[in-house]
Amino acid sequence: MPEVIVSAAALAEELSGPRPPRLLDVRWQLGGPPGVDGYRAGHLPGAVYVDLDTELAAPPSPAAGRHPLPDPAALQRAARTWGLRQGEPVVVYDDSGSMSAARAWWLLRWAGVERVRILDGGLAAWVAAGGALSQDEVHPPLGDVELTGGGLPTLDADGAAAWPQDGLLLDARAAERFRGEVEPIDPRAGHIPGAVSAPTAENNDDSGSFLPTDDLTRRFAALGAPAGGRVAVYCGSGVTAAHQAAALTLAGYTPVLYPGSWSQWSSDPDRPVATGE
Secondary structure (H helix, E strand, O other): OOOOEEOHHHHHHHHOOOOOOEEEEOOOOOOOOOHHHHHHHOEOOOOEEOOHHHHOOOOOEOOOEOOOOOOHHHHHHHHHHOOOOOOOOEEEEOOOOOOOHHHHHHHHHHHOOOOEEEEOOHHHHHHHOOOOOEOOOOOOOOOOOOOOOOOOOEOOHHHHHHHHHOOOEEEOOOHHHHHOOOOOOOOOOOEOOOOEEOOHHHHEOOOOOEOOHHHHHHHHHHOOOOOOOEEEEEOOOOOHHHHHHHHHHHOOOEEEEOOOHHHHHOOOOOOOOEOOO
């Protein structure tokens, strides 16, 4: 199983070692404020700011969703400006329970980066462990990383429609959005027929760190996930679904992500919508 997370203490030790990882600050919130503001106020020393909307996604459209997967060539150009080098380890973090950092974790693994991990607990865990913060904007020399794409399994809308017939499809959004009681941003309220509600926030403890592996395993088993099997997941636009994918990986499952997610599905009037539990 690939490494998914790293503790603040372990990261501090690695950063003082002979092969420190590249640090990426992936702060982002739906509707703002801009994550770069938090980055400028204080970030891990040496961290490079990554813009989720423009660097970790292609331009939005009703046909593709709010955060389509970027073209691998475009992602490679961005990653080189972050200073990523071929074979270099990477650690990503944010200040929101790893909800946006997980997008970078999943996307870089999808693109072929072998060793990328999430700082468990994010910025708060780093500060709590006594880690220093910097206000210096970091612009490293151009990297040479080679990215491809397709390294992790994904679904398109047709695949998401068919998946519940033979497997478990998890909806990572808040339960009230799943039930169709509210829909703050996408065209229609509800969920993909056959999906099971599994809010991403329940992967974390009160500190914003991932639950212990045994707890995650029990959680997904209770939702109907077959032991060690393939489980598909979606969210609003493919961002927090990546956090669910990280949690599933920690629990020993093989996650399959539907990048278009609800933003794509709900924009197609021919796609059916379910509401309620």
